[in-house]
Amino acid sequence: MDGLFVGSSTQKQPKAGITLSTRQSSIVNRQSLIKESTGLMTNTQKLRHAVVGVGAGIFSLHKDALDQTPEAELVGVCDVNTQLGQLRADELGVPFYQQAQVMLADLKPDVTSIITPHPYHAQIAVDALTAGSHVIVEKPIAIHVGEADRMIAAAEANDRLLAVNFQHRYRPEVIAVRDLLQSGGLGKILRVTVVEPWVRTAAYFRNAGWRGTWRGEGGGVLMNQGPHGLDLICFLLGMPVRITAWTRTLQHAIETEDTITAMFEWGDGAIGTVYMSTVEAGQRRMEIAGTGGTLLLGERDITLERFQPDLLEHIATNPNPFGRPEQVTAALDIKTLDGPSGHAAVYRNLYAAALHGATLRCDGRQGRQSLELANAMIYSSHTNQTVDLPLDRVGYEALLTRLQK
Numbered sequence: 466m467d468g469l470f471v472g473s474s475t476q477k478q479p480k481a482g483i484t485l486s487t488r489q490s491s492i493v494n495r496q497s498l499i500k501e502s503t504g505l506m507t508n509t510q511k512l513r514h515a516v517v518g519v520g521a522g523i524f525s526l527h528k529d530a531l532d533q534t535p536e537a538e539l540v541g542v543c544d545v546n547t548q549l550g551q552l553r554a555d556e557l558g559v560p561f562y563q564q565a566q567v568m569l570a571d572l573k574p575d576v577t578s579i580i581t582p583h584p585y586h587a588q589i590a591v592d593a594l595t596a597g598s599h600v601i602v603e604k605p606i607a608i609h610v611g612e613a614d615r616m617i618a619a620a621e622a623n624d625r626l627l628a629v630n631f632q633h634r635y636r637p638e639v640i641a642v643r644d645l646l647q648s649g650g651l652g653k654i655l656r657v658t659v660v661e662p663w664v665r666t667a668a669y670f671r672n673a674g675w676r677g678t679w680r681g682e683g684g685g686v687l688m689n690q691g692p693h694g695l696d697l698i699c700f701l702l703g704m705p706v707r708i709t710a711w712t713r714t715l716q717h718a719i720e721t722e723d724t725i726t727a728m729f730e731w732g733d734g735a736i737g738t739v740y741m742s743t744v745e746a747g748q749r750r751m752e753i754a755g756t757g758g759t760l761l762l763g764e765r766d767i768t769l770e771r772f773q774p775d776l777l778e779h780i781a782t783n784p785n786p787f788g789r790p791e792q793v794t795a796a797l798d799i800k801t802l803d804g805p806s807g808h809a810a811v812y813r814n815l816y817a818a819a820l821h822g823a824t825l826r827c828d829g830r831q832g833r834q835s836l837e838l839a840n841a842m843i844y845s846s847h848t849n850q851t852v853d854l855p856l857d858r859v860g861y862e863a864l865l866t867r868l869q870k
């Protein structure tokens with residue numbers, strides 16, 4: 466498929482240990498043995514780490530990730546919610562700041578985690594990168610793709626790393642599917658079907674006023690729950706070239722979409738459909754149909770059926786007008802993760818990249834892809850047209866500005 470397996474980083478990688486003093490650099494050089502494939506490190510070189518948005522619900526997973534990263538030394542936290550932020554800072558035993566810029570200027574952290582609501586990701590990331598910090602930003606990378614462009618430019622201009630927290634890229638079964646596709650194990654890809662129920666209650670939207678609003682998150686299910694599934698589409702199958710979508714608000718009392726359905730087309734003619742909703746319950750799944758077989762990736766399981774022979778040969782040679790190819794259930798080799806999972810895996814990868822030049826599994830350019838798909842679907846639905854990618858940045862920003870009024 467077009468753009469298939471471009472998962473390796475295209476962001477310019479800063480030189481390993483570039484922020485370190487001569488003495489620190491020599492320590493890194495002496496101890497720079499790492500397993501590139503997993504990002505596992507064997508030294509205890511510390512990088513000074515700060516967190517913006519420490520009051521976030523998701524902070525507990527970032528705290529676990531910091532605890533599992535021996536090279537991370539938490540040096541300060543920030544939140545516009547002074548009470549909650551100060552409480553967390555006291556628990557952590559680090560200084561508290563109300564403004565990210567003040568913290569960046571004061572502490573000059575080597576690494577900054579940004580876990581605020583998405584509309585703040587872009588500006589805080591640009592500030593942190595400009596201040597000389599590597600950045601790990603929660604998904605989605607930003608709320609519109611023009612902002613992501615500016616974040617990527619800031620990372621490149623300042624020779625810093627920008628990692629996006631798409632932890633599903635580390636799931637062993639996802640890696641197994643990627644390996645299968647990369648080896649041509651499903652033949653030529655014909656169709657992709659993604660169904661993602663992400664049921665959320667009214668209480669979920671009541672608990673945080675920014676959710677489900679154009680100003681607060683720039684979209685609904687596409688901007689909050691959907692980014693993981695959209696990222697997996699890009700990680701496994703590459704960027705589509707064309708999208709037609711309907712976004713609808715079927716049940717929730719929110720401004721933005723709670724349900725979407727879309728058609729995707731890839732450059733080599735493969736097609737796909739995507740359905741996502743916060744008002745449907747059930748199992749999330751992705752089905753990939755190729756000429757060599759079909760694969761169903763569920764939340765925890767994989768079903769793989771292989772065709773014998775390949776469908777293209779079967780269609781060309783089988784004399785039976787209604788004949789089906791032989792279908793054999795096959796097992797997929799799912800390797801145990803060599804290192805931590807979830808957020809901690811993303812941290813481990815960023816630290817390996819910062820200290821030892823490892824490749825980021827999801828850099829700014831990779832992290833921008835799912836946002837571009839989400840923006841394109843909203844644009845398609847609101848303008849009632851099929852959208853070609855890359856998305857018209859100016860057109861989308863104008864639409865979003867109108868929706869935010």
Ligand SMILES: NC(=O)c1ccc[n+]([C@@H]2O[C@H](COP(=O)([O-])OP(=O)(O)OC[C@H]3O[C@@H](n4cnc5c(N)ncnc54)[C@H](O)[C@@H]3O)[C@@H](O)[C@H]2O)c1
Nearest residue numbers: 518520521522523544545546580581582583585603604673
């Ligand atoms: N990777 C994942 O699986 C995952 C899961 C949940 C949330 N997230 C992402 O994490 C982010 C936070 O989500 P949440 O639900 O935990 O948010 P939340 O509403 O619980 O918390 C956000 C925090 O950011 C603070 N904040 C807001 N603006 C700020 C600013 N300008 N500077 C400093 N602090 C600021 C708020 O006071 C609050 O404490 C979102 O982008 C969300 O999409 C990712």
